[in-house]
Amino acid sequence: MTSEYQQRLRERYLNAPVVPAPEPWRLAPGGMIPVGGLLGIGFAVRPGSGHDLVMVVSADGHGLFDAVTGEKIARDRDPDPETSTPDDAPDLTCPGLGPIAGTPVHIAGLFGGGLHSTSSDGWTVRVVSPDWPCHRVVLAAGDALHRGRAGETWWHVLHARYSEFRAAGFSPSGRTLAIATSSDLTLWTRPQAGGGAQAAATAPVSQ
Numbered sequence: 001m002t003s004e005y006q007q008r009l010r011e012r013y014l015n016a017p018v019v020p021a022p023e024p025w026r027l028a029p030g031g032m033i034p035v036g037g038l039l040g041i042g043f044a045v046r047p048g049s050g051h052d053l054v055m056v057v058s059a060d061g062h063g064l065f066d067a068v069t070g071e072k073i074a075r076d077r078d079p080d081p082e083t084s085t086p087d088d089a090p091d092l093t094c095p096g097l098g099p100i101a102g103t104p105v106h107i108a109g110l111f112g113g114g115l116h117s118t119s120s121d122g123w124t125v126r127v128v129s130p131d132w133p134c135h136r137v138v139l140a141a142g143d144a145l146h147r148g149r150a151g152e153t154w155w156h157v158l159h160a161r162y163s164e165f166r167a168a169g170f171s172p173s174g175r176t177l178a179i180a181t182s183s184d185l186t187l188w189t190r191p192q193a194g195g196g197a198q199a200a201a202t203a204p205v206s207q
Helices: 006-016 195-203
Strands: 025-036 037-046 050-058 059-065 072-076 094-095 105-107 125-129 137-141 152-160 165-169 176-181 183-188
Touching: 037 125, 037 165, 037 176, 050 125, 050 176, 050 183, 072 152, 152 176
Parallel strands: none
Antiparallel strands: 025 183, 037 050, 050 059, 059 072, 094 105, 125 137, 137 152, 165 176, 176 183
């Protein structure tokens, strides 16, 4: 039996349409990136530019993307079988590639692990499943996930209807939001962390 409160929450998320993330978030160039057989993702930092990097582990190998430009900067279609997936590592890591070669990257996804669910300046990301086994990813300003109106203090930014959910979360810098399913990677970026959540909660919805 579900309580009346639980039923209201369920209906709240079922009725919320998918909308763009609010300012200052923007889709990274390329938007949703197709990645067949995606297993998990992790974050790193690009030497020199300081850009957030997203490492993708899939059934077809490893890839590395610049979250700011959307550029695929490295690809390894035939990684070492002993380290090709994170499940054999005690800390769920895979070795980096390209400019972060040799640096272990924590991978969150099919084999477990997790990404940052909050940013230092008040953003929150949560995964809800009112129509399980589908998953919906909600971006919220502060603790407004269970209050306020959709599109004003929280935003339903992705509905994984056709692919299996893998992971969602912020980079350690708070400047990138990544959502991974078994078929694709979606990235949002913002210029810098700082003060964004409070401003977004009082600003018009980004179109």
